[in-house]
Amino acid sequence: MKIQSMGFVIAILVVATAALGCALYACYGATAWNGGSGDTLYQIMPYGAMASGIYSGNATLGELRQHGAFGIGAYIGMEGEMVLLDGQFYQIRTDGVAYLMNDSVKTPYAQVTYFEPDITFSVNETMTYTEVRDYVDKLLPTENMVYAIKITGEFGSATARSVPKQSEPYPPLSEVVKNQTVFNLSKISGSALGFRCPSLLGEAVFPGYHMHFLSGDKASGGHLLDFELSSGTIEVDVTPGFEIVFLESPQFYEYAPSR
């Protein structure tokens, strides 16, 4: 693979500065709260609790929008897949179509931030999803940080999925995905976006990469299972801040964490 960038050394220095400088949380947190555009991951509900079957959240997209213009998540009842890109919410349903969503719609789980890349590099030879993850991993100064990731370009293929709306009593996510619909998109431009979260956060997050896809024409996408990137740009936003919101519900009050 051939990768053009300003140079690995420069890229790594940028990350190291972000990771090690200015007693970082305070520094970035201050930026976040003063300007509303800092490097904080704002999350609705712990991933593990959601995945146990808590899909009846009461946070609205309008509330989410106060904390980011970029992100991924789920919709009430687990209907479809959420993409938030450039401040616009999309719901990719099992028909494969991306629908625009308004601010009154509710979510049981979401991760959003303001995307401001710290590392950018371009790719002009085919890279698989696995190769991209391995490559980005090598650039990161530590596994113990949250990173927002955006890959924009031409994809030789993108395999994505969506899940159907559930009814109560909600089954766990492991059951829901058995009925997922998989879309095999080919020769498509678009954006893969999401987060790489550290395992040290336990079941609060999905550990590793969790990314969704939205086509360049904003018509299709889904939860990403695999892709082949032909050419494009990979951007990484080092995200030292983490804010999580617990939604009040009887189900959550009684939820028993696995550890």
Ligand SMILES: [Zn+2]
């Ligand atoms: Zn997903």
